Amino acid sequence: MYEKDDPRSSLATATAPRPDSGAAIAAAQYLDLRENPVVRAQNVILAHTEARAGDDLDNGTLEGELAIIVTGASPAFTVLTDDGATKVDEPGLVVVPPGASRISVHGDGPLIRLVEATEPDWRDRPANAGAYAKDHPRVALLRRWPEPAGKPGVRVYPLSAVPQDPKRFGRIFRTRSFMVNFLPEQHGPRDPRKLSPHSHDDFEQLSLAVQGEYVHHIRTPWLTDSTVWREDEHVRIGSPSVTIIPPPTVHTSAASDSGVNQLIDIFSPPRVDFSEKPGWVLNADDYPMP
Template sequence: MYGKDDPRSSLATATAARPDSGAAIAAPQYFDLRATPVVRGQNVLLIHTEAKAGDDLDNGTLQGELATIVTGASPEFTVLTADGATLIDSPGLVVVPPGASRISVRGDGPLIRLVEAGEPHWGDKAANAADYAEDHPRVALLERWPEPVGEQGVRFYPLSEVPEDPQRFGRIFRTRSFMVNFLPEQHGPRDPRRLSPHSHDDFEQLSLAVQGEYVHHIRTPWLPDSTVWREDEHVRTGSPSVTVIPPPTVHTSAASDPGVNQLIDIFSPPRADFSAKPGWVLNADDYPMP
């Protein structure tokens, strides 16, 4: 599982018993976002846009919140809603309330938007929509967490206000439907003697590579039916890419580029185990737990 110096080693789920449901285990999925810019998991849909100055991106009229991941390579942009305009000019997470909204782009670079997979405006646009024609039985369905505290409006959580802390696991923000973890930049390849293979009981993980290159090591546990066993996978992906990791596969990811590598992990609904750790979720005062 985790090394003793890994903050995740103290999670309740790190040592919990893991009953098996007996249901089929879905296959991992790997997407080059330059070729397939709209993909989904069971509960979340990801839209990757190589934006250009002057672009006007229509988010549609959404039933749930929109989250936009802003990286160091992203351009400045303005979020336009019925309540006004909000300028975004640095890396972080932007959360837009339900309803109609647009993004007016002021430069060139990538933008990553997250919406609930059931949104009518987006649901059939995912390249892998057919893989979710039926719900995956091992993945818990989305139930939105409580309403945010205070007045409704666009919320921006800049990374510059929350320095990295080795006592936390990354920099984590949540919304009613999503959890986004900005993991630290990895300079050079990961030490192959210090990987962290682990599994999740009932939620998918979307690992978004925004810099560098990764090898995703994924092992599907054996079920009694040997005809559905899979070989271990060791898949190299560049950036931008996203890997959909189904439960309860055993997985770990290793940075492999000699330069800078960075992953951003996405979960839907938010993870209860991360949320239970004091200080880990940086906007917990805005988004209470159930």
């Protein structure tokens, strides 16, 4: 599954797959966020906004936390809650506590928001809502992880505070409901001789392309009913886009643009296997495991 120098090769899930349930396997989804700015997976809604200076983005009154993914192209902004104002002006992850909040935008660029899929203010907005008219039987439903430590409030996790480390897999943060992994920028295409096909037992992966272009290679395992077998997929998609990869498909993604390529992986609920690796989750002190 992984090369020996890939940090994921030491994960418990890399060597201990579960017995197969035999349930239907969902199809992968490839979503251009310029055409479909609000999309969902089973447990999370992703909203991509091409913000402009002076915009006032209403997040609604949420039952769970809001996560804001801030990239190098994102504008500065201020998060406004009943408890005050928090300015953000560099890439990273921002976590807003439950309740009412707004975002006052101070420049032009993309902002990505994550909310739980059951949020009343959001659940009817996704362009692909029909794909989840029924829960996917192979995907574990969200159960929020424990309350964060300390006083409630807006939490800001800048990437500048945590340099890349080859011993970790990306830069990972988690909330009660989400896990976000900022993967390193890939300059030029990925070496086709060094891909990492793998699968997940019971969670979806949202691969958010924020720069460049990717080819997502996805293979659906054969079940006993051959009428539902699928051909292997090798789908090229640019940015901004999100590819929703269902379990237990075998998948790997390859940067294909000659310039800068970057993926951000999103999971809901947070991944246990990543969380069990010491030092991988960078805000683990704030967000304890169950």
